[in-house]
Structure formats: C-alpha cells, structure tokens
Amino acid sequence: MKNPAHPYSSNAQKSAFPYLFGLFFLLALVDSWRRVGVDLFILFERQGRDNLTKFVTGMFPPEHSAQFLSLMIRPTLETIQISVMGTLIAIAIGFPIGILATRNFSVGGILNEADTTGAPTRFALRLAIYYCARGALSLFRSIPEFVWAFMFVRAVGLGPFPGVLAIGVAYGGMLGKVYSEIFEAVNPRPLEAIQSTGANKLQIFFYGWLPQVLPNFVSYTLYRWECAVRTSAILGLVGAGGLGQQIEISMRMFNFNEILTILIILFLMVAAVDYLSARVREIL
Amino acid sequence: MTGSPADKKNPPMPWPGHEKAGGSSVGNYLIAAGLVVLFIWSYHGSDIRLGELFSREGGGQILAYIKKLFPPDLSAATLQQALRGAIETFAISFLGTLMAAAIGFSLVFFASRNLMYSGLLYEMEPGRWWKRALRFLPYVSAKSLLNVLRTIPEMVWALIFVFVVGLGPFPGMLALGVHTGGVLGKLFAEVLEDVDYQPIESLQSTGANRMQILFYGIMPQVLPQFISYTLYRWEVNIRVAAVLGLVGAGGLGQRIHIAISLFLENQLLTYLIFIYVLVTIVDYLSAYLRRKAI
Numbered sequence: 422m423k424n425p426a427h428p429y430s431s432n433a434q435k436s437a438f439p440y441l442f443g444l445f446f447l448l449a450l451v452d453s454w455r456r457v458g459v460d461l462f463i464l465f466e467r468q469g470r471d472n473l474t475k476f477v478t479g480m481f482p483p484e485h486s487a488q489f490l491s492l493m494i495r496p497t498l499e500t501i502q503i504s505v506m507g508t509l510i511a512i513a514i515g516f517p518i519g520i521l522a523t524r525n526f527s528v529g530g531i532l533n534e535a536d537t538t539g540a541p542t543r544f545a546l547r548l549a550i551y552y553c554a555r556g557a558l559s560l561f562r563s564i565p566e567f568v569w570a571f572m573f574v575r576a577v578g579l580g581p582f583p584g585v586l587a588i589g590v591a592y593g594g595m596l597g598k599v600y601s602e603i604f605e606a607v608n609p610r611p612l613e614a615i616q617s618t619g620a621n622k623l624q625i626f627f628y629g630w631l632p633q634v635l636p637n638f639v640s641y642t643l644y645r646w647e648c649a650v651r652t653s654a655i656l657g658l659v660g661a662g663g664l665g666q667q668i669e670i671s672m673r674m675f676n677f678n679e680i681l682t683i684l685i686i687l688f689l690m691v692a693a694v695d696y697l698s699a700r701v702r703e704i705l
Numbered sequence: 706m707t708g709s710p711a712d713k714k715n716p717p718m719p720w721p722g723h724e725k726a727g728g729s730s731v732g733n734y735l736i737a738a739g740l741v742v743l744f745i746w747s748y749h750g751s752d753i754r755l756g757e758l759f760s761r762e763g764g765g766q767i768l769a770y771i772k773k774l775f776p777p778d779l780s781a782a783t784l785q786q787a788l789r790g791a792i793e794t795f796a797i798s799f800l801g802t803l804m805a806a807a808i809g810f811s812l813v814f815f816a817s818r819n820l821m822y823s824g825l826l827y828e829m830e831p832g833r834w835w836k837r838a839l840r841f842l843p844y845v846s847a848k849s850l851l852n853v854l855r856t857i858p859e860m861v862w863a864l865i866f867v868f869v870v871g872l873g874p875f876p877g878m879l880a881l882g883v884h885t886g887g888v889l890g891k892l893f894a895e896v897l898e899d900v901d902y903q904p905i906e907s908l909q910s911t912g913a914n915r916m917q918i919l920f921y922g923i924m925p926q927v928l929p930q931f932i933s934y935t936l937y938r939w940e941v942n943i944r945v946a947a948v949l950g951l952v953g954a955g956g957l958g959q960r961i962h963i964a965i966s967l968f969l970e971n972q973l974l975t976y977l978i979f980i981y982v983l984v985t986i987v988d989y990l991s992a993y994l995r996r997k998a999i
Contacts, residue, residue, distance in 0.1 A: 450800075473869050
C-alpha cells in the first residue's frame with residue numbers, strides 16, 4: 422500500500438503463485454487419478470455391488486455369542502498391555518536421547534558454558550553427541566511403526582513382543598523430539614539462580630529443570646499413550662499381537678459379523694482410554 | 706529424588722508457586738501405586754523378553770539383520786520400482802486427502818451446532834418443537850456418521866475396501882479418504898463452533914439471510930483454518946499411505962511387504978530411504994503452502 426494510486430500493485434506482483442499452484446495442482450490431480458486407477462463406478466458395477474452388499478449384510482447382527490466374546494477378552498487386554506509397555510519403552514528411549522538432543526543441555530547454555538569455553542575439543546565432542554542423538558531420533562521416527570513391527574516380527578517372532586518394540590522405537594523417536602523441544606523452551610532464570618547458589622549439575626537438573634518441564638512431559642506422554650492404544654490395536658495386522666490379529670483372522674475367514682464386534686470393542690476401548698487419560702491430566 | 710513421580714512433582718522448593726501445592730497427597734500416592742500395578746500387569750501380559758533381546762544370541766540376530774540391510778540396493782530396476790512406488794504413495798495421499806476434504810467439508814455444516822439449531826442464527830425463531838427436532842436430526846446423523854468414519858482405523862478401512870474393490874492403490878485412496886474425512890469433519894466442526902460472532906451479528910443486523918451470513922460472515926473466517934488443517938492431515942496421510950500397502954493397498958508399502966517377505970533386505974533399505982525423502986518433501990511442501998494460505 423505504499424503507492425495509493427495503485428492499491429493492488431503489491432497483489433499484482435504476487436499473482437504468479439495462484440496460476441503456478443493451480444497448474445501443478447491440476448497436473449498432480451490428473452496424474453494421480455490415472456495412477457491410482459480411480460474407478461468411481463466400480464461400487465455400482467455387479468462385482469463391487471455384490472461385494473459391498475455381502476460385506477454390509479454380513480456385518481449384521483454383530484457376533485455376540487458368549488464364546489466369541491470371551492475369546493476377545495484376552496486380545497483386548499493384550500492391546501492395552503502392548504500400548505502401556507510400548508509407551509514405557511518409548512519413554513526409556515526418548516528421555517535420555519531427548520536430553521542429549523537438547524542444545525542448551527548438551528552443548529551450550531548455562532550448564533556448560535564454564536566447561537566448554539576455551540576447550541574446543543570438548544565442545545566439538547559435545548556437538549557430535551548432539552547431532553548423533555538428533556539423527557537417531559529422526560531415524561526412529563521416520564520409519565513407520567508398521568514397518569518396525571514387520572521387521573521385529575522377523576527378528577523376534579510373532580506375538581505381542583514385536584508390537585511393544587515397534588511402538589517403543591517409533592514412539593521413542595517422537596517423544597524424544599518433543600521432549601527436547603520442551604527442554605529447549607525452559608526459562609533459564611531459575612537455573613541461573615540455582616547455579617549461583619553453588620548447586621551442581623544434577624541438582625540444577627532436578628530442581629531447576631524438571632519442575633518446569635514435568636507438566637508438559639506428562640500431558641504429551643499421555644497423549645502419545647492414547648495414540649499408542651489406537652496403533653497397537655491394528656499392529657496385529659502384520660502379526661504383532663492384540664486385536665489386530667483377530668481382525669486379520671476374521672477378515673480372512675470373511676466373518677464380517679465378528680469384524681463389527683471387534684470394531685465395537687475397539688471403539689469402547691479407545692473411548693475409555695481417552696476418558697481415563699483426560700481424568701489423569703485433570704488431576705495432575 | 707526417590708523414584709515416585711509424586712516426589713518429583715513437588716520437591717520441597719521455596720518458590721511461591723509451589724507452596725500451595727504442598728506435600729504429596731493421598732491421591733498422588735494412589736496414582737503412583739496404580740501406575741506401578743499397571744506396569745507390572747502389562748509387563749506380564751505382553752510377553753516381554755528383554756533378556757533375550759540383549760542376550761548374545763538375540764542381539765546378534767538383530768545386528769546380523771542390520772548388517773544385511775547394507776548396502777542399499779541401488780540397481781536400476783529397484784530404483785525404478787521405488788520411484789514408481791513413491792509416486793504412487795504420493796498419489797494415494799494426495800487424492801485421499803482431497804476426498805477427505807470433500808467429505809469433511811460437505812458434512813461439517815450439518816455437524817456444527819451453531820449452524821444447525823442453536824445460537825445467534827436461530828434465537829429469533831419462534832420455538833416450534835418439531836421444527837427444532839427437524840433441525841436436530843441431520844445434526845445428530847452427520848455427527849454420528851463422522852464418528853463412525855473416524856473410529857475405524859485406516860488400516861481396517863483398507864482391508865474392507867480391498868475386499869470390496871480389489872487390490873491396488875484405489876482401495877488405499879478410499880481408506881484414507883474415508884477415515885481422514887471423519888477426522889477433518891470433526892476438526893472443521895470445532896473451527897465452525899468457535900467462530901467469531903461479531904461479524905455475523907453485524908451482517909444479521911443489515912438484514913442478511915442465513916445463506917448470505919454463511920458466505921460472507923462465516924466462510925472467510927474459517928476457510929484458512931480449514932486449509933491449514935487439511936494440509937496438516939496431508940502430512941499425516943503421506944506416512945499412512947506409505948504403509949497401507951502392507952494390507953494390499955498399493956504404494957511403497959506393497960513393495961516393502963514383498964521385500965520383507967522375500968528377505969530382500971537391501972531392497973528394503975532403498976524403500977525406507979525413499980519413504981524418508983518423500984515424507985520430508987511433503988512436510989516442506991505442506992509448510993510452504995500453509996504459509997501461503999494464511
């Protein structure tokens with residue numbers, strides 16, 4: 422708006438973006454459409470329609486025999502156990518690596534400025550540790566938990582254990598990253614105050630650092646636990662225990678009424694976990 | 706510095722903010738005890754064999770597996786497969802997110818309370834109970850439809866659609882679109898429900914009808930947030946699209962499934978690298994577009 426005679430001149434200069442964006446958008450749309458093989462009418466053709474009606478009519482009524490329901494108790498509990506243990510391992514992985522991946526904890530900042538000024542080798546060493554930790558976290562997090570689960574099934578065999586490891590490693594990467602972000606956002610003044618009283622590093626950590634970050638830690642970890650419950654419920658599709666394995670079996674046998682039952686159980690379980698975690702967050 | 710979280714939360718600190726928090730209450734101990742019980746129960750239930758993992762044999766197995774991953778298979782055939790898979794994954798996530806935005810956008814106006822039956826737009830309405838009920842009905846059905854779409858995980862949707870329309874990337878796109886449609890519908894509804902009322906009120910006082918209020922008072926407020934939520938979900942979807950193939954729904958996941966099943970670890974590493982690059986590109990693209998949109 423510098424030039425009142427041409428009030429829209431600044432817009433006119435930017436105007437290449439919408440056209441370019443539109444062009445790329447259309448290109449991506451057309452290409453993706455062809456590549457994915459979108460066939461909107463398949464649902465109305467004979468084959469697709471038959472499959473759909475078979476599926477929908479097969480779902481009702483949901484399987485509710487006492488035998489099947491009692492069979493489902495164990496996998497349901499197992500799903501929750503996998504999520505709890507997975508989250509615990511994720512904390513065990515994410516917390517130490519997250520600390521190392523915090524710049525103002527491992528490289529610079531108050532804790533280290535006395536150590537590293539005038540000691541370039543020590544500084545370089547700490548920087549190297551910092552970058553290694555960041556790289557490890559990024560690696561853990563960028564491989565999807567399904568691929569982790571699949572690989573762990575190969576490594577340690579079928580069952581809930583590979584699911585625990587998959588959630589632990591993948592979520593460890595995510596937790597570590599968020600932990601380090603929370604760490605980096607702490608207010609340095611209380612730390613300085615504690616340092617000026619002559620406290621050592623551990624004391625600074627426990628009395629200056631932890632009280633500041635703990636509420637955020639707990640609430641983010643709880644949120645991740647909610648996600649872990651959802652994930653562990655379907656990790657079984659690749660053989661890692663829990664309800665997903667039952668979904669896979671029922672789908673293979675075309676027992677769609679069992680699928681509906683499992684989905685209802687899943688819904689109730691996720692709702693219960695969300696409620697529980699909201700209550701815990703309230704108390705804390 | 707004893708182990709219980711209650712102690713860590715309330716260290717005896719002379720700060721004013723912590724004085725009223727006081728010592729540990731019974732509730733804190735109860736939570737800590739409950740957590741310990743939960744952990745023990747889960748440990749026994751989930752068949753954890755950490756000892757095996759760190760034993761010489763188990764650890765050696767994992768190390769051997771990692772060694773087998775290297776070097777990545779960079780032959781032309783694999784690279785071509787990986788590239789094709791990556792583009793397919795991109796296409797699945799792109800179309801799936803578009804479909805989700807369409808589903809969310811078309812359902813959200815029925816699923817937000819303040820547009821359907823209460824609030825400023827309706828307070829002048831004479832209170833006929835059946836009219837209100839008539840408005841309430843689409844609200845409830847849209848809301849519960851979104852809930853159903855959202856509750857069923859993408860992977861299960863993918864299984865269902867693979868059964869209905871056959872293998873390939875198309876069921877993957879449908880699965881992403883349907884599940885994310887439910888998620889976006891909920892997010893959009895939340896945006897709509899805390900829209901700023903002042904512009905709406907002033908439009909209403911000029912005598913605008915409800916359609917006009919929707920287009921001139923509400924849409925300009927919510928559209929940027931709709932776009933930014935959609936882009937955010939796109940970032941999530943690219944990660945999901947990369948693994949949907951594990952249940953037969955195309956993309957890189959399908960190649961990964963084959964590579965793991967046939968013990969082609971070198972190829973697996975190539976595909977993992979492609980996933981990493983693809984996810985990073987989409988993250989940057991989405992961040993860029995979000996900056997442009999807002």
